[in-house]
Amino acid sequence: MKSYKFLIALLLAIALQVGTLSAADVALDYDAFKTRVEPIFLKKRPGHARCYVCHADSNNAFRLQKLSPGMTFWSEEQSQRNFQTVRALIVPGEPEHSKLLLQPLAPEAGGLPFHSGGRQFSSKDDPDWKILAQWVRGN
Numbered sequence: 001m002k003s004y005k006f007l008i009a010l011l012l013a014i015a016l017q018v019g020t021l022s023a024a025d026v027a028l029d030y031d032a033f034k035t036r037v038e039p040i041f042l043k044k045r046p047g048h049a050r051c052y053v054c055h056a057d058s059n060n061a062f063r064l065q066k067l068s069p070g071m072t073f074w075s076e077e078q079s080q081r082n083f084q085t086v087r088a089l090i091v092p093g094e095p096e097h098s099k100l101l102l103q104p105l106a107p108e109a110g111g112l113p114f115h116s117g118g119r120q121f122s123s124k125d126d127p128d129w130k131i132l133a134q135w136v137r138g139n
Contacts, residue, residue, distance in 0.1 A: 027138060035081050037086070037135050040128045042073070048120055051104075062089055062100070095133035097132055105129065 022130035041064060055064045063080035063085060074082060084112040090098035096110065105111030113117065121129040 028083075028087060028090075029135065029138070030080075030083055031081050032135055033086070036131050038074065038079060038082060040131060041082075043128065045120055045128075051120070062086070062103075090136050091138055095136040097134050101129065101132050101136065 041055070044050050052064055052067070055062050055097045056066045058064075065074055065081050067074060067078075086100060089100040099112070102110070102112045103114075105124070106119040106122050107113050109121070109123045111121070124130070124133070
């Protein structure tokens with residue numbers, strides 16, 4: 001009987017550990033950032049400017065690298081810099097606590113009250129918002 005209780009306690013402890021993922025446990029995938037996340041910053045959204053238009057010349061924490069003349073995407077070095085900038089705006093594993101996702105999200109959908117670029121995402125159901133959230137979660 002004692003071994004049965006011990007086994008249940010052990011299985012419960014393991015289940016709790018598996019279900020608990022800390023920010024340190026989530027590895028941010030640079031290749032996913034470059035192929036899935038960065039294109040969102042260049043995408044024209046109806047009724048809005050591209051993120052890049054404002055954030056290449058911004059004087060805030062989300063400052064994207066300027067594209068080289070004639071280029072439509074960042075060089076490897078520029079993408080690495082963008083990655084480092086964006087990493088500072090997220091809590092790995094926690095999109096709901098990451099400024100990158102909350103600033104452009106409408107307040108009624110859980111976003112922060114101020115974003116001078118308007119609300120790029122009206123809800124968390126927006127496909128691009130979901131891509132950002134998946135990346136932050138490490139998926």
